[in-house]
Amino acid sequence: MLKFHKEGAKIILITCAVVVAIVLLTDSWIANFWLLKTIQIISLLFLILVLQFFRNPKRYTQLNESQIIAPVDGKVVVIEEVYESEYFKDKRLMVSIFMSPINVHVTRYAMSGIIKFSKYHPGKYLVAWHPKASEENERTTVVIENPTFGEILYRQIAGALARRIVNYASEGMQVVQGEDAGFIKFGSRVDLYLPLGTEINVKLNQKAVGGITVIASRS
Numbered sequence: 001m002l003k004f005h006k007e008g009a010k011i012i013l014i015t016c017a018v019v020v021a022i023v024l025l026t027d028s029w030i031a032n033f034w035l036l037k038t039i040q041i042i043s044l045l046f047l048i049l050v051l052q053f054f055r056n057p058k059r060y061t062q063l064n065e066s067q068i069i070a071p072v073d074g075k076v077v078v079i080e081e082v083y084e085s086e087y088f089k090d091k092r093l094m095v096s097i098f099m100s101p102i103n104v105h106v107t108r109y110a111m112s113g114i115i116k117f118s119k120y121h122p123g124k125y126l127v128a129w130h131p132k133a134s135e136e137n138e139r140t141t142v143v144i145e146n147p148t149f150g151e152i153l154y155r156q157i158a159g160a161l162a163r164r165i166v167n168y169a170s171e172g173m174q175v176v177q178g179e180d181a182g183f184i185k186f187g188s189r190v191d192l193y194l195p196l197g198t199e200i201n202v203k204l205n206q207k208a209v210g211g212i213t214v215i216a217s218r219s
């Protein structure tokens with residue numbers, strides 16, 4: 001059964017109401033058959049796009065303390081050593097996953113552990129792949145700690161179309177790998193900051209599946 005994320009409930013209901021109104025009104029007011037059908041088909045296609053965006057497929061995560069899993073669906077666009085200036089203030093391995101509007105936009109916890117830090121930053125809406133997006137766009141920063149990896153950081157970053165980031169993590173929470181951590185409404189990206197020396201299990205341009213794909217591991 002197709003499920004939808006709770007964050008989309010209001011938008012889905014409004015869209016359904018608008019599409020029904022358009023279909024009924026055009027039936028009554030537009031005599032030209034082709035114009036009528038064109039408007040109605042476009043309206044229905046828009047509804048389908050909204051529904052697919054807020055879909056929330058069930059993912060069966062194999063819990064593993066020695067693995068970091070993909071927090072979101074998308075394409076791996078960056079794997080590099082960078083300086084993380086907000087929390088660690090030192091060098092980390094960054095893995096960045098870009099989500100297009102057609103990807104599932106549920107954010108999932110990349111590993112089990114305790115939330116050590118969670119902060120929301122208002123900001124700009126540069127395109128998600130812009131080099132300054134991780135510092136200037138609307139974003140949230142969350143740090144999880146577990147005995148195997150120590151602390152890892154993930155950052156939800158809004159894109160040019162995104163206008164709201166939802167983050168369920170709060171400091172002190174005990175979270176479980178693969179469970180729902182939030183949602184980003186429309187195109188965006190998530191960056192993972194891992195300890196240096198972590199074994200990376202993905203490659204650039206690889207498709208990642210949230211809750212399933214192993215991003216990194218440690219023996």
